[in-house]
Amino acid sequence: MNVLVTGGAGYIGSQTAKFLARAGLTPVVLDDLSTGHREAVRWGPFEWGSLADRDFIGRVLRAYRFDGVIHFAANAHVKESVLNPEKYFRNNVANTLNLLEMIHAAGINHFVFSSSCAVYGIPEQLPIEEQHALRPINPYGDSKLFGERILRWYEEAHGLRWVALRYFNAAGADEEGETGENHDPETHLIPLAIQAALGRGGQVEIMGTDYPTPDGTAIRDYVHVCDLADAHVRALHYLCNGGESVALNLGNGRGHSVHEVIRTVEHVLGRPVPCVKGARRRGDPPSLMADPSKAFEVLQWKPRVSQLNDMIETAWRYKVARLSSRAPRELARFAGNFR
Numbered sequence: 001m002n003v004l005v006t007g008g009a010g011y012i013g014s015q016t017a018k019f020l021a022r023a024g025l026t027p028v029v030l031d032d033l034s035t036g037h038r039e040a041v042r043w044g045p046f047e048w049g050s051l052a053d054r055d056f057i058g059r060v061l062r063a064y065r066f067d068g069v070i071h072f073a074a075n076a077h078v079k080e081s082v083l084n085p086e087k088y089f090r091n092n093v094a095n096t097l098n099l100l101e102m103i104h105a106a107g108i109n110h111f112v113f114s115s116s117c118a119v120y121g122i123p124e125q126l127p128i129e130e131q132h133a134l135r136p137i138n139p140y141g142d143s144k145l146f147g148e149r150i151l152r153w154y155e156e157a158h159g160l161r162w163v164a165l166r167y168f169n170a171a172g173a174d175e176e177g178e179t180g181e182n183h184d185p186e187t188h189l190i191p192l193a194i195q196a197a198l199g200r201g202g203q204v205e206i207m208g209t210d211y212p213t214p215d216g217t218a219i220r221d222y223v224h225v226c227d228l229a230d231a232h233v234r235a236l237h238y239l240c241n242g243g244e245s246v247a248l249n250l251g252n253g254r255g256h257s258v259h260e261v262i263r264t265v266e267h268v269l270g271r272p273v274p275c276v277k278g279a280r281r282r283g284d285p286p287s288l289m290a291d292p293s294k295a296f297e298v299l300q301w302k303p304r305v306s307q308l309n310d311m312i313e314t315a316w317r318y319k320v321a322r323l324s325s326r327a328p329r330e331l332a333r334f335a336g337n338f339r
Contacts, residue, residue, distance in 0.1 A: 001067045002028055003025050004066045004068070004070070005017050005070050006051060007071070010036040010072060011180070012072060015228070017042075023233050027044040028045045028046075030073070031047075040182075051095035051096070054101075074143070075087060075088050075140070076116075077140065078281065078284060088143045092143035092146075100151075104158050113147060116141060119148065120166075121137040127251075127289045130166070130291075130294055137285065138282070162239070166247060170223060171225065172224040173318035174314070177321045180322075181318075190311070192204050196273050203275055215259045219286065220287075222252065224314070227305060248299065252290070261308065268312045
């Protein structure tokens with residue numbers, strides 16, 4: 001069984017490719033390497049190209065017999081989307097439409113879509129259920145909502161069956177150290193805090209300390225990347241076994257503030273994280289926390305790495321493995337503090 005994994009050289013996509021291979025499936029990764037990494041493609045064939053190129057998509061679809069598609073390929077930074085909305089609608093919406101047109105022509109009817117909690121906007125209640133109003137407050141969230149709407153109309157017109165996975169904040173790294181966050185520039189809080197603790201990334205900017213939260217910093221629901229990968233594999237099996245189209249939240253059901261994350265990084269590494277206060281980031285809600293009960297019911301999915309300190313430990317181990325060859329003495333000394 002071949003599975004097309006768009007964006008499979010990225011953070012979550014590469015982890016999912018590993019889990020697909022572990023389940024006995026063959027992930028065929030399609031990626032333009034604009035943000036992904038060739039070395040992260042280890043568990044199946046690699047096709048280098050862009051979803052903007054319909055001829056390229058057609059060649060890939062003719063080269064393999066695909067039983068399903070898992071679609072990660074997208075830009076995914078809230079701040080950038082506010083500054084450059086055209087990039088997000090071109091890549092996240094127009095290129096998704098290219099892909100859907102081509103797989104429809106190829107007769108592929110199982111589609112797992114990497115969506116986001118950003119489709120909800122500012123929540124009216126917490127935790128957030130799937131039936132919550134969909135009111136994105138930034139172009140990134142709007143682009144993901146457009147993707148979900150296209151899927152619904154493709155089902156109506158063409159019989160496509162899909163699962164849209166609205167995950168909250170991805171965190172951590174592969175427990176065996178093979179994949180992890182490797183963005184350039186890095187924008188996610190946990191790897192930024194680890195780099196700062198190592199003296200390699202300057203200070204962590206806390207973007208907003210005046211939110212209506214207990215400590216004034218934004219609260220997010222963190223979910224481990226291995227649990228996200230597991231959910232994507234389960235979603236594909238669910239569709240192949242006749243499951244109906246559905247949108248599902250992926251999260252732990254509890255939130256952690258920016259200050260809490262930083263304190264936990266300090267505890268795990270045994271080192272301080274230098275910080276500086278900054279202004280709120282445009283397009284950011286104060287708090288996001290999932291109600292993941294529907295995913296439990298539909299996919300029999302439940303987070304296995306659910307504690308924040310465990311997520312941070314896997315991220316730290318991955319960072320040590322990546323940097324050890326560059327500064328082995330320094331990292332060995334820091335690793336001695338690792339719990």
